Amino acid sequence: MIPLKFSNGLIPVVVQDKKNRDILMVAFANEEAVGLTRTTGFAHYYSRSRKKIWKKGEESRHFQRVVRILVDCDGDCLVYEVEQTGAACHTGYPGCFYRTLEGTVISERVFNPEDVYKKTK
Amino acid sequence: MIPLKFSNGLIPVVVQDKKNRDILMVAFANEEAVGLTRTTGFAHYYSRSRKKIWKKGEESRHFQRVVRILVDCDGDCLVYEVEQTGAACHTGYPGCFYRTLEGTVISERVFNPEDVYKKTK
Numbered sequence: 137m138i139p140l141k142f143s144n145g146l147i148p149v150v151v152q153d154k155k156n157r158d159i160l161m162v163a164f165a166n167e168e169a170v171g172l173t174r175t176t177g178f179a180h181y182y183s184r185s186r187k188k189i190w191k192k193g194e195e196s197r198h199f200q201r202v203v204r205i206l207v208d209c210d211g212d213c214l215v216y217e218v219e220q221t222g223a224a225c226h227t228g229y230p231g232c233f234y235r236t237l238e239g240t241v242i243s244e245r246v247f248n249p250e251d252v253y254k255k256t257k
Numbered sequence: 258m259i260p261l262k263f264s265n266g267l268i269p270v271v272v273q274d275k276k277n278r279d280i281l282m283v284a285f286a287n288e289e290a291v292g293l294t295r296t297t298g299f300a301h302y303y304s305r306s307r308k309k310i311w312k313k314g315e316e317s318r319h320f321q322r323v324v325r326i327l328v329d330c331d332g333d334c335l336v337y338e339v340e341q342t343g344a345a346c347h348t349g350y351p352g353c354f355y356r357t358l359e360g361t362v363i364s365e366r367v368f369n370p371e372d373v374y375k376k377t378k
Contacts, residue, residue: 138360150271150280157278159271159327162334174358206280206363208353209346213283215354225330232329233336237295239259242327 141212142167146182149214151224153231154203160224160231165214173202179216196252198222223247262333263288267303270335272345274352275324281345281352286335294323300337317373319343344368 140147146164153160163181165173169189172180179192179200193199200218207214223246225232234243261268267285274281284302286294290310293301300313300321314320321339328335344367346353355364 138356138358148269148283150283152280159273159280159336162269162271162329170358205358206354207356207358208283209348209350209355210353213353214358215280227330229330232331232334233327234330235259235328237259237291237326237328237335 138207138211140167140170140207140214141210143212146184147212147214149179149181149216151179151200151216151218153224154217154219158231159233160200160218160220162232170205170214173205173216177202179218192224193221196222196226198224198252200224222252226253228252259328259332261288261291261328261335262331264333267305268333268335270300270302270337272300272321272337272339274345275338275340279352280354281321281339281341283353291326291335294326294337298323300339313345314342317343317347319345319373321345343373347374349373 145166149163149165151160166182169180169182179202183190199221202216202218204217223230228245228247228249229243235241266287270284270286272281287303290301290303300323304311320342323337323339325338344351349366349368349370350364356362
């Protein structure tokens with residue numbers, strides 16, 4: 137296994153849809169979350185705000201099956217290639233990058249967040 | 258324009274090849290680098306080690322023409338969709354994510370770094 141460089145215990149993870157190759161989200165993982173991702177085959181991350189490991193989909197049921205993990209030249213960034221159930225973004229869009237910097241929406245909602253989350257994040 | 262959230266003055270940028278949709282690299286930009294990217298149409302970043310703005314390709318001539326900039330739901334991460342000249346990675350691979358976490362190389366070198374850079378990074 138390629139040795140990873142964690143910064144303050146964390147490594148950024150870019151999540152890419154295996155099928156259409158959209159970039160779905162960017163999150164952080166710690167060593168344990170990377171390990172859980174490898175052993176379970178489902179994406180795990182570390183929440184800096186909640187200070188704990190989370191499994192993507194634990195609340196929304198929008199799990200990410202991780203098909204492959206790539207590592208960059210410096211060993212300080214990962215890509216999870218995933219099969220996404222539902223949508224990756226809590227806003228209801230398939231991925232978090234649904235707007236241009238100028239504000240044009242380039243995607244369509246696939247769920248209503250109020251139906252999925254107990255409260256709006 | 259969507260307001261951006263910089264953390265210690267920086268925002269992470271995921272760079273995606275417009276043509277084949279490979280994730281080429283992840284780097285950081287500050288507000289000035291984002292502005293220069295928008296006004297010039299070429300990718301600019303902020304180097305944390307050299308503490309200065311850099312234009313991708315200024316040494317290697319492997320420029321990135323930025324076709325579109327996407328922003329995530331939280332406004333704290335960007336995607337540059339680019340047309341890459343040469344290769345994005347200083348190792349000679351087209352992008353930095355040329356290996357799986359297990360160490361399998363999934364890509365092929367397109368240049369010899371010694372021919373492009375004065376010294377190996």
